[in-house]
Amino acid sequence: MPATPARITRRELLKWASAGAGAAAVGVGTYAAGRSGTPSASGVLAAASDPTMAPASAGQRPRSPDGSVAVTPTAPSPIAPVQSPVDVGQRLLVVVEMAGGNDGMSMLAPYGQGAYYDLRRSTAIAATDVLALDDEVGLHPALTRLHGRGAAIVQGVGSFDSDGSHFEMLARWWAGAPSAGGIRDTGFLGRLADVIGDPAAPAVALSVGSGATPAIASRSASTVAIPGADAAGYLAGAGDDDPFRRLFQEGFAAFGTGASMFELEARIRGLKTQSAAFASVLDGLAGEEGDGGYPSSDLGQGLRLAAQLFAGEQGVRIVHVPMHRDFDTHDDHNGRYPALMDDLDTSLNAFLDDLAARGLSERVLVMTTSEFGRTARDNDSGGLDHGTASNALLVGPVNAGRFGEHPSLTDLDDNGNLRATVGLDQYYATVAEGWFGVSASEVLDTGATAIPGIF
Template sequence: MVSLTRRTALRAGVGLGVAATTAGIAAVRTLSWQPPDLWQPSPPVRAAAPELRRLLVIEMAGGSDGLSMAVPYTDSRYRDLRPANAIRADAVHAIDNSIGLHPELPKLAAGGVSVMPGVGVAQPDLSHFEMLHRWQTGDPTGSTRPATGFLGRLCDHLGDPSVPAVGVSLGVGATQALACEHVTTLSVDAGNDGLFPVFEDENLRSAWLAAQRAMSHPDRADTPLLATARAGTASALRFSDVAATLSPAAAGYPDTDLGIQLRLAARLLADDQHGLRIVHVPVGADFDTHTSHPARYALLMRDLDAALAALRTDLAARGIADRVLIAAYSEFGRRVPDNGSDGLDHGAAGTALLLGPTNTGVFGALPSLRTLDPDDNLRATVHMTEYYATLAESWFGIPASDVLPGFPRPIPGVIAA
């Protein structure tokens, strides 16, 4: 390896009767306001053949607040618990009679999205580092500590060891998510368009590359550490050569870190020649909104909305909208009640999204705001491994038990096959 870098969930129906009869969900009290018009997305794009499919994973580290992304706008308990941070019911983009998207997600709502509220684990931890590790490795309890990552194991099943990279992370530094055993995965700098390196002086760049290529050749006398370093350099150079041949970048992306990352992601995912199947995007923005949550989260959602809209337009223009599944998650949500500082503290279950060739709407049982855990956090109603099983089994056709502990079942009905 070169690694640089459910139990079946119930699909929530449109109408309060479904929410009221779901296990653990209290009946919702009707409020004295005119509900917003329900969302009418376009018919879903049908998924391409399995061998053509790719996956784009957006990791919103820091603890994105699921109740602000997917607002339980008809539940009076939401406003009771969040007098400072609740979003007005008439401001959301209503998906059904229970859930509405954040006001700063109009393009996401118009384009259609599959929303999974209450995604988490049975025994959550409030540490960013611990929960990121669990999500990246697909280890829900944190007890097995696998050496590989969930995405890396997918790459091992999907990829050819001879290709430059089966999985790529568009961030600086290695990620455990793509750690694998049999194929090559890499981390590259999206700001450099995946090129290694970038010099303004072409003569200097040519000389540098020649030196690096010479140093990347193995020698029988190499120590294991030196051999690993040479192999890593060779892999980076090989992928840089691929990046130099990608189709041109599209216009229309916002001039933000996420916009730059997704612009390169589209170019990589459109490439049919070099065996890439998975792109991982670690979002650099800070979702850890202990203070000033309403204003900060609105900016985060505005950035996410603009970048995703540009990506979806780009994928459609390239003719690959049916090939790319977009998954977005955070390592945990945030505590349900306000913290007294215009913010929200670390929580447990959060909201995950799927976009692309999916049936749009709300999937999974809604988490109850009346039966919180002892720390006032949401209890998970969709297990992390069920969400991951949907990526593995429903999207790629890889048995979930081959890449995840136990025998998790995919969330039914999400992929528009």
């Protein structure tokens, strides 16, 4: 049978590629220094931090008196309602993007149904291994800390006319448009930034990734994409003691001014101004020693930056963190998926600890997204092809428990896939209304309403 080469993931490749580059960072480090060595095959994940956490913060807090949350929690919930006492104007959001297509039935396994084991001949999680939430479903075995802390799980999220293309479905998720032909010129998070953000802030929404993602494309608010905070010192912060670097920075900032002769030039000049402004926000962050308990993964590092920026109170309200991991498990799903959940669990755990230490726990909501789930039935490569509905997590000041209805495992669609029970726009409406007190109609054009009971 076919031989499979040892897999070096992109992440490992890049870890190796950039080893040391991050540390060279600010000042006059150089890229030209020769590097050698081989990719580190050792895990991307740092040692797990203390797993003996208390579950999600006190459920006994009084409801916020301003009550600007538009949705009345009425749905049955296994745990008493948790209300953040924080004014909606102070609330913050982190979006963890699992691009590639996260298998909802591996993150939340419906182990109580025999049909799950009929469909998943090689990729099901044994009932004895799941971290049971009740007698029907349980979390992936790697999500131990999250299981202890509790989360709101939104089941069956997707599109009612799903498409099998990563790119089409990512575009719909970024835009907040569940069907073909919806809004595409701005992203849901960008529009949310328009509504909740300070128009003068250097950045209201930030994406911690290398490219300008459409997810944060806005109409008016400043939204920014960066790979990390390391290189900010090139564009901001040079003082009198570093006159040469200051001239470079002044020249760079000056490229942002001046009349433009055509549209693209104007866009580039705007980018110069925006870059200089946001670099100075990043440059102002206090340097922090050590790893802070975070793993070195993109997710861990993105969450750490989010915590620092939130604590810095410079106007960043939304941080979008693509995990940049291989969720697209067409083969060897069971060999690949546990590392993804381990990264999620370890990173979120460190983040929640960090937020608590910074006094931000009540202000930050984490939501997960993925363009689609995977096929109900596994293929003969021990993998799962592109599917439809998936499950999503909301972590932070939420009522822990299951929301929405788990898709049926027996009533599949014409392509043999799960039928979504919650539209992605409804999931977004829940966050807009329930968390930020922003009417869904301000940021979505589908008439979606919030799922009750989560906040």
